[in-house]
Amino acid sequence: MVKKEMIAMLLAGGQGSRLGVLTAKVAKPAVAFGGKYKIIDFPLSNCINSGIDTVGVLTQYQPLRLNSHIGIGIPWDLDRNIGGVTVLPPYEKSEHTEWYTGTANAIFQNIEYMESYNPDYVLILSGDHIYKMDYEAMLDFHKEKGADVTIAAMPVPWEEASRFGVVVADDEHKVSEFQEKPAEPKSNLASMGIYIFSWPVLRDALIKLKDQPNCDFGMHVIPYVHEQKGNAYVYEYTGYWKDVGTLSSYWEANMELIDIVPDFNLYEEFWRIYTRNDSLPPQYISDNAKIERSIVSEGCDVRGTIANSVVSSNVKVGDGAEINDSIIMTGCRIGKGAKINKAIIAEDTVIGDNVVIGEGDYADSELNKKIYNCDLTVIGEDSVIPDGVTIGKNVAISGVTEKSDYPKGKLESGSYIVKAGELE
Secondary structure (H helix, E strand, O other): OOOOOEEEEEEOOOOOHHHHHHHOOOOHHHOEEOOOEEOOHHHHHHHHHOOOOEEEEEOOOOOHHHHHHHOOOHHHOOOOOOOEEEEEOOOOOOOOOOOOOOHHHHHHOOHHHHHOOOOOEEEEEEOOEEEOOOHHHHHHHHHHHOOOEEEEEEEOOHHHHHHOEEEEEOOOOEEEEEEEOOOOOOOOEEEEEEEEEEHHHHHHHHHHOOOOOOOOHHHHHHHHHHHHHOOEEEEEOOOOEEEOOOHHHHHHHHHHOOOOOOOOOOOOOOOOOOOOOOOOOOOEEOOOOEEEOOEEOOOOEEOOEEEOOEEOOOOEEOOOOEEEOOEEOOOOEEOOOOEEEOEEEOOOOEEOOOOEEOOOOOOOOOOOOOOOOOOOEEEOOOOEEOOOOEEOOOOEEEOEOOHHHOHHHEEOOOOEEEOOOOOO
8 A cells, every 4th residue: 555654635626706807717726926827836836845745636616727737747746656746626426426515525525535645644735825835844843742733823913813713822832722713812823724634633533524514624623623632733834925815915915026025035946936837938028118126927028118017928018008016917918008007917818009907096896895995907817908998996807898898988997897708
């Protein structure tokens, strides 16, 4: 029987609905980040940098792009004869066939996959955070404490603690209490959704809780293990960690990459972030172009001005176009004379000539105030914006739009255009 000391189970099935039109056609872990990467590249790279060579990736929502990005795991050196990376979608069984209904239910449905490696420990990860972390150091802590479960947590400002699951621990880091989004938190140590379980303990908990509706780690498994064993510990993490689950946090995390000394450094040799690289030609920057404090990826053709922006590969920027404080994803075409300010523009979108984006004052969203609540203009993938129109702030657009969609050539702040079938 194959024997692995620790395997990782990476939960990558989430829709990421708070990213609005950005995740209408793609799972959140497959969303572009930093001009070159996908969000899932970060936990996958952490695994191989930490010496973990067996990773199960649990997919569910819109998995096609994620599956093709991961492939057989070559970029992360996870193409192994024994172990490597395995994509684990829900599948039909002789009985109790169902979608993954909670984080722990998803892991339970893959109990045979885990058993095939006979691990001593199982690392549970989320596929939608940006961070670098040595899981080996966390495993050493887990072993040293003789823990049944170790929870990675990090300090957050006290005023924000009520938004998280918080962990209360003693001086020895032993957990005494969990509080799920408490009104009055007793601790500011927020769970990061990263857990190391001793395998027999996890297996027992998953089987005991298998009939629990929407079985979840934070709500059910961790409290169960704590009650039964009383041997849970907290591993305090103090590095950079960002949940890019909202449009504003996603935009901020990208913008932080272009600081002179970024909080999160993509250029370190000793802890590299790996990704799938397409074969693209080098950038072309014309003599009229101007680029300031930006990330511009390979294959771009720039004939305009880019400032304080993150531009992915194979983007064409026309003569006289100006891009400021924006994220432009792979394959976009920016027309001549276009002016783009504080926007997120998803893959393969065409922006017409002389379009103005991010004009005017902020207004509340008419589409969804919970998702669209900042002064960003967000345009979903494969969209088309016709020549000469003006678009306000806090606007969402998805689909091929025409001049007739813009009254008097303008889309006011807070408005939206979502074509039929674009937000399934």
